[in-house]
Amino acid sequence: MNNYKVTTQINLNDFTTKEVDEKAGKKLKKIRKEISKLQDIMYAEGKYSVLICLQGMDTSGKDSLIREVFKDVNARGVVVHSFKVPTELELKHDYIWRHYIALPAKGKIGVFNRTHYENVLVTRVHPEYVFGENIPSVKSLDDLNHDFYNKRMDEINNFEKHIADNGTIILKFFLNLSKEEQKNRLLRRLRLKEKNWKFSPGDLKERKLWDKYQFCYQELLNKTSNEHAPWFIIPADDKPTARLIVAKTILITLEQYNFKEPELLAKYKVEIENYKRQLESE
Incomplete structure (x- = not known):
């Protein structure tokens, strides 16, 4: 998975947005079952948690990826949070x-x-959205400069280091979608009646800011990919292949931790045969 992992300074233009594995769906079915088994053992061990972070432009496939990659995980073993506009x-x-x-x-x-x-x-x-946070040091747009956002990225690095040190395994995925493929997916939402509900005129407004978003993504990928919380740039134009790459990355990472199920206490283990006899004699 090192082909996708951000370990040095990168330029997003150097990364492809499309890879195609014709057997992606079949391979994914096997991998997600292995992820499910590891989650069961991880739960029993009780030492680690896993945080999967998904970022990408609108229509990059985050929702369907979550559905397909974690389909076989115990429903109580995976919790999904979709963050919208902050509440009051x-x-x-x-x-x-x-x-x-x-x-x-x-x-x-x-x-x-x-x-x-x-x-x-x-x-x-x-940047005007930041005014809603009522930060004492922010008095005008001039305060929301490169230093402000660099400081935030440092704070995010510290946040991730803290939770990693306390047992959270962090994997961050940027779904790298091409502008052309986004156009096709937005058109599909408009053409298919059952997909209309997904469309918002705001999608077109944000699309006009594509280059600004790409700049911001490149900045954060370069400044917040760390060994304890790495970023992976996933080609997202082909959804099945993108899901497969993410699933393989998760599986390979979790396998490195060698999770162990706890053993039954010795005083109970020696009585196993006795417990069996009690149940069988009912």
Whole structure:
């Protein structure tokens, strides 16, 4: 998976948006079952949790990826959070608060569909949104400069280092979609009646800001990919292949931890045959 992992300074233009594996669907079925088994063992061990962060432009396939990759995981073993515009309560706290309280408990997989990185993406493209946070040091748009967002990225790095040190395995995926493929997917939403509900005129407004978003993504990929919380750039034009790459990355990473199921206490283990006889004699 090192082909996709961000380990050095990158230029997004150097990365392909499309890879096609004709057997992606079949391969994924096998891999997601293995992920499910590992989650069961991880839950029993109770030492680690997993945080999967998904970012990407509109229509990059985040929702369907979550559905297909985690389909076989115990429903109580995976928790998905989709972060929208901050609520009134959330705005009364710092910008990371709502993400911190949504972190997965030990033994579980948490999926953030859009993440704390929205605070250096959407708010960077639309800096006026930051005024809703009522930050004492922010008095005008001039205060929302490169230093402001670099500081936020440092804060996010510290946040991720803290939770990683306390047992959260972090994997971050940027679904790298081409502008042409986004156009095709938006047109599909308009052409298919059953998909109309997904379309918003705001999608077209955001599309006009494509280059600004690409700049912001490149900045955060370069400044927030760390060994304890790496970013992976996933070619997203072909959905089945994108799902497969993400699933393989998750599986390979979790296998490295050698999760172990706890053993039965010795005083109970020696009595196993006795317990069997008691049940069988009922």
